[in-house]
Amino acid sequence: MKKLIASAIIAFVAIAAVQVQAQTTTKEVKKELKSEKKAAHKQLQKLEGNKVSSRSKDQFNSDFDGVSDISWQRGAQFDEATFTKDGAKMTAYYDYDSKLVGTTTNKKFADLPASAQKDIKNRYKGYTTGAVVMYDDNEGNETDMLYYGTQFDDADHFFVTVSKGGKETILMVSMGGEVSIFKEV
Structure with missing residues (x-):
């Protein structure tokens, strides 16, 4: 037993x-x-030439139906289409492979999560709030985005410009309302 x-x-x-x-x-x-996924992120490749790729234009037409006022330009890393959709001015960014990286849309301070609005008002008293831009990532593309010359991981974020005394600070705000300094200009 x-x-x-x-x-x-x-x-x-x-x-x-x-x-x-x-x-x-x-x-x-x-x-x-998780680390393999991060390593798999495509490194930004410079685009060659100064003409927008016809493949990017074709892909844009597939991605965005019924938009108006479309204008194109070739940046260093992205083909950029600026257009109007549902009354909002947007920009779509296409990478080296003519795949959508993400879009940006101008927003208002009131569009930020309430906790972020409160945090920014408290931490940046006396600052003037400027542009608010929402970046909407294309989750199907691992290419990172470049904003104000700084590369960041692909995720949806707001970017808020605050300024005081000729000094500008770009804040990055997550969709959950967390605020961090993205870049000081």
Whole structure:
């Protein structure tokens, strides 16, 4: 009987150890997948020439139906289409492979999450609030975006310009309302 109880205890401890190891392995796998995804982000490639790619234009027509007032320009890393959709002025950015990276839309301070509005008002008293731009990422494309000459991870964000005494600060606001300094100009 004692051997049976001892065997049961040993089996229980072994099963518990295997479960702990499996949980640790799962966490390690998730962490590794996250780092692989980050490493898979496409590095920004400079576009060659000064003409907008016809492939970018074709892809734009597929991505945005029924838009008006379209104008194109070729930037260093992106073909950029500025257009009007549902009364809002937007810009779409296409990468080296003529795939949509994301869009920007001008917004108002009141469009920010309430917690971000409160945080900005408290931390930047005496500052003038300028442009508010919303970046909407194309989750199907791993290419990172470039804003104010600074590359950032692909995620939806607001960018808010605040200024005081000739000094401008660009704030990055997550969709959840977290505020951080993106760049000082």
